[in-house]
Amino acid sequence: MTDAGARLPALAASSIPTVTVDRMVEVDRLAIEEYGITLLQMMEQAGSHLAEVARLELGGDLRGRSVVVAVGPGNNGGGGLVAARHLMNRGAGVRVVLARPALRMTDADRHQLATLLAMGMSCCVATYDLSDEELEAALAKADLVVDAVLGYRAEGAPHGEVERLIGFIVRSGRPVLSLDVPSGLNPDTGETPGWAISAQATLTLALPKPGLLEGPGVERSGRLYLGDIGLPDVLYHRLGIEVGRPFAGSRIVALDRTT
């Protein structure tokens, strides 16, 4: 399992610019407002890549593998819900655990959730629909936990229902694949003001976040992958960011922090 990243083209992390939270907010805004790339389009890319990285982390075949997808109330959670659909389509046994009730999630998340329910997928809310023992048991038998609880825009220490779910994942000790950043980790600094996931691997999106490349975030985020969500060069040019062609060989690359 440790050579999962070796099956994808590797890219020196130093060869690609990082993007802070403030800049990434601007990247997302431009994508939607100026280039008409919708949230659902980006979410689909993220979730599809996430399922592919899950396959690699699970040794190459999803059939018969058990995956718990932990989903937060923001748009990062929507990426997890898309991944759940792809994982199920590709043969994994998937269980979706939401941090918060369905109506407290974003519109895009609810769109994805409606699809999963129509597919007959098992979806429940951690705090209300499962006892502590049931949640522990579900996590204990997972071959992989997908962490789509908090994304790059979450601030400060996790709290309430979100913190509770993160706490259960951490205590389960199961291997975790995080989407964009390990939940609870500050993307700019890598610091963890409260409960935080320690991931076996992290799929970060568009451009790497500085907190994943140095300091405490390096260990927290594990193997680091970068996924293409289809943002055009011209968008980055407008912000003065020179990205190059990181996805020339593959739409997901393994980032090498050592070179």
Next chain:
Amino acid sequence: MTAPGQSRSLSEKLGLLGEVQLFAGLSEADIEAIGHATTMTRCVRGQQILSPDDPSDRIHIIKKGRVRVYRMTPDGKQLTLDIYEKGTILGDMSLLGQDRLPEAYAEAIGDGVICTITPDELRRLIERYPIIGVNVIRHLSKRLQAAERELEAMAYQRVDQRLARKLLDLAQRFGVSSERGTVIEARLTQQELAEMIGTTRETLAHTLADFRRRGFLETVHHQVVIRDAERLAEVAASDDL
């Protein structure tokens, strides 16, 4: 990708609907009075308040306590849709232009008090507290806007046409000739312009940017300057989708 219109009906079908703020703007005293004028039921933890089999013409308002609304998933388990606090409405919303949450159940999380209103009682309440009527209108208007946005998304290719038509219309009514072109002397935010043509601000910004690139117009200090009315008229008149 799934058509947005389809996603809406699917979401609705699965009961992922929001709540209604029927009593916003009413004083505590008024809400208290309403509580007294209607049927109130005390409930205990775990007590079921609503099920898909219930008569469909009642509105339930949580007066005290918290209620968990859930639906059954295909594997026979519960999926919590929301936790409703004091003041929230449950039940049939057909009087408010909203279907009941299909397949939804509701149960009390702790001890609470539920106030139940029949359609006739609601009509009487609106007569007595007109603000409730205003809240109903506000809610319906939001629903309508949302529906229009969905329809617009389905007919995305026609947004440029609608925007071109609207701009020409505004130019005719508020236009002032200048060296740069026809200045529309109406300070409109992108949100206002988007609402006029029934689209989202994001789509409007995208379409305006497209018009700018094609040299049809400029935007200066929230004002639109039409540079090429002829080509704009061509877009407005085009029939190809």
